[in-house]
Amino acid sequence: MQNRVLLVEDDDELRQLLARYLTNQGFTVREAANGRDGLALALGQDCDIVVLDIMLPDISGLEVLRELRAETHLPVVLLTARGDETDRIVGFEVGADDYIPKPCNPRELVARLQALLRRIAWDQKTEVNAARTYGDLRVEPGHRRIYQNDVAMELTATEYEVLQVLLAHAGSVVRKTDLMQWALGRRLEAYDRTLDMHISNLRKKLGNDDPPRIETVRGLGYSYRVPE
CATH class of the missing domain: 3.40.50.2300 (Response regulator)
Structure with a gap:
């Protein structure tokens, strides 16, 4: 189609x-x-x-x-x-x-x-029952939805992609170049702040935890910290 x-x-x-x-x-x-x-x-x-x-x-x-x-x-x-x-x-x-x-x-x-x-x-082809849980977040790829404490987060298509990649690598650093390619499907260009803006929006939607759940690893990329 x-x-x-x-x-x-x-x-x-x-x-x-x-x-x-x-x-x-x-x-x-x-x-x-x-x-x-x-x-x-x-x-x-x-x-x-x-x-x-x-x-x-x-x-x-x-x-x-x-x-x-x-x-x-x-x-x-x-x-x-x-x-x-x-x-x-x-x-x-x-x-x-x-x-x-x-x-x-x-x-x-x-x-x-x-x-x-x-x-x-690709996500819509994924089995609905392949849900994954990370602390208070639950990813349901078949529905392309992420729930926080069982409440659906209001995410754009790209915010969903960025967050689900970070969750899949929770606790590890995802390089900005890799995150750009995996989540947005293109290379990171000099002075391109697209990824930074999506991260900023996600931090607000996740609740502005201190320290933030999505941590910036200077010179490398980002890491998602599963709250205790």
Whole structure:
């Protein structure tokens, strides 16, 4: 079955270019030229993944993302202005899974989408009864859910991937390069703070323990500490 992508972008030329490229790569593409139309299509569950521009003519992409996150866990990749670190940070705080700067390389966009969808499909093939417990957390790969004290955590698709990798290696250091590859499906690039932002969000959602459950091992990576 073809993966369905919703492309929300007000630049007609760019949207049509990306839509043609994605279609040629085997995606089924729905398009929206503004935030309200994009939000309606996404909430209608007519797609598997969303590519969302931040700068839209009616409501901003960040507002679309906020409303989406109140209703759905659909994976979202943001299109951001090159070099605009603030938009990226806020985007991750609101619940983005990844970002790609504009003007974007269609080939790179396809690679990001395929990597994210591949990880989701792999987990959905996992047996539901293969649950794993780490202290007060329980991972259920078949449902792609992590529960804390039997309450489902509100995680984005990428936050789920990052946390389940750290839990699988609890007590050991996971190098940033490995975590980026295993959880996001791509190489860690210089000055890329994507992983750092996901870790920051996870610490908040886990309860801001002191010391934090996800410990930074300077110069190496991160380690998950199972609380006693």
